[in-house]
Amino acid sequence: MKTGIILLAAGSSSRLGRPKQLVELGGKTLIQNAIEESKKSQADSIVIVLGWNPDFIQTGFESKNVPVVINKSWEEGMASSMQTGLKFLIENIQTDQVILMLCDQPFVDAVLLNRLIEEKESSGKGIIACSYSGTIGVPALFDASYFNELLSLKGSExxxxxxxxxxxxxxxLDFPEGAIDLDTEDDLKKIKNLK
Incomplete structure (x- = not known):
């Protein structure tokens, strides 16, 4: 089974007031860290989806080494960014399953990404999603039978x-650290104390 990772990094970080993709933790930008963890995992491919100010965001990672796609409709919401990445993987990689991940969940690492892939194989389920704060969400793995449904989502869905x-x-998959993302300067302060 070929696994592709779609790393969503298209937003403008309006609540934070500066691009969270370029926030540094432990000497690395969040986006560079997410790319490195993806590459360390068992996944076969990765695509980075940018939207807001893509040239500026690309200063935060080694963009020569990874495919980057630009979602010109990024302001329409998460659905269009995810679909931009998914279409790229379907057309270029013929992937069997995809993992959706965000660059602002700093505790997502290769170990977690591998667990998603391994649980998919052993459980026979079509979707493996992370559970935190009383909800289920990303990172999440979807097999190809869900691609059409993912491609039909609209706007902020x-x-x-x-x-x-x-x-x-x-x-x-239990992942309590999934609740920690970086939307405000307070979130950043907390995370710096945890890391």
Whole structure:
């Protein structure tokens, strides 16, 4: 099974007031860290989806080494960015399953990404999603049978809609650190104390 990772990094970080993709933790930007963890995992390919100010965001990582696609409709919401990445993987990699991940979940690492892939293989479920703060979400792995449904999402609809539509085919992976993302300067301060 070929696994592709779609790293979503298209937003403008309006709540933070500066691009979170370029926030540094432990000497690396969040986006560079997400790329490195993806590359260390068992996944076969990765595509980075940018939107807001892509040239500036590309200063935060080694963009020569990874495919980058630009979602010109990024302001429409998460669905269009995810679809931009998914279309790229379908057309160029012929991938069998995809992992959706965000660059602002600093505790997502290769170990977690490998667990998603391994649980998919051993459980036979079509969706493996992370569970935190009383919900289920990304990072999440979807097999090819869900690609059309992911491609039909609109606007701010995220992959969660597909996850909740098919709860009988979902395995939830406990990942409490998934609740930690970086939307405000306070979040950043907290994370610097944890890392």
């Amino acid at each position: 995220g992959a969660k809609k597909v996850i909740f539509n098919h709860s009988e085919d979902v395995l939830a």
